[in-house]
Amino acid sequence: MIGAMANRTGAAPVVISPFANERLREWPITHYRRFIERLRRERAAPVVIVGTRPQRIRANEVVRGFPADQVANACGRLSWSELVRLVDAADYVVANNSGLAHLAAQRGRWTLCIFSGSHSYVEWMPRGPRVVVVSRITSCSPCEVGGGRCPNAVACMTDLQPDIAFDLFEQARAARSMPPAE
Numbered sequence: 001m002i003g004a005m006a007n008r009t010g011a012a013p014v015v016i017s018p019f020a021n022e023r024l025r026e027w028p029i030t031h032y033r034r035f036i037e038r039l040r041r042e043r044a045a046p047v048v049i050v051g052t053r054p055q056r057i058r059a060n061e062v063v064r065g066f067p068a069d070q071v072a073n074a075c076g077r078l079s080w081s082e083l084v085r086l087v088d089a090a091d092y093v094v095a096n097n098s099g100l101a102h103l104a105a106q107r108g109r110w111t112l113c114i115f116s117g118s119h120s121y122v123e124w125m126p127r128g129p130r131v132v133v134v135s136r137i138t139s140c141s142p143c144e145v146g147g148g149r150c151p152n153a154v155a156c157m158t159d160l161q162p163d164i165a166f167d168l169f170e171q172a173r174a175a176r177s178m179p180p181a182e
Contacts, residue, residue, distance in 0.1 A: 016035075018032045035162040045091050
């Protein structure tokens with residue numbers, strides 16, 4: 001399914017993992033949808049949503065309304081080795097501060113990591129020359145509240161707008177792809 005999608009369009013997929021092990025560290029589903037809308041307007045790349053089988057229902061909220069041959073929900077359908085191959089084939093990976101962001105960074109893939117204010121990104125961010133971390137630092141971060149009990153309605157994530165994240169990522173990719181000045 002995923003390989004066929006990439007072959008049909010001729011473009012490498014964009015892999016998106018909208019989940020983390022705490023909801024407090026997740027960018028809102030509506031933000032991921034807006035990011036995908038922008039991505040679909042500006043690039044012909046297919047999008048593959050990944051996660052675990054229990055996350056599949058929530059991932060349906062992400063893919064709903066997009067053409068199935070362009071935005072696919074692969075949650076719970078990939079083995080670990082298939083997921084690694086998908087990451088290796090991806091144009092880039094978009095994820096919260098989660099294992100997939102760290103995997104993509106370790107594999108040398110372009111990685112956009114959406115980082116909440118719950119933890120210090122300086123300490124916990126994925127590392128690599130192709131990693132871009134986007135975080136909205138609020139007066140209460142890092143809070144380490146955990147458990148979803150944020151008294152500020154997770155402003156560090158809800159106020160981080162998809163267009164800003166998209167633009168910052170594209171600018172960083174373009175800047176790092178330019179040859180060094182002589």
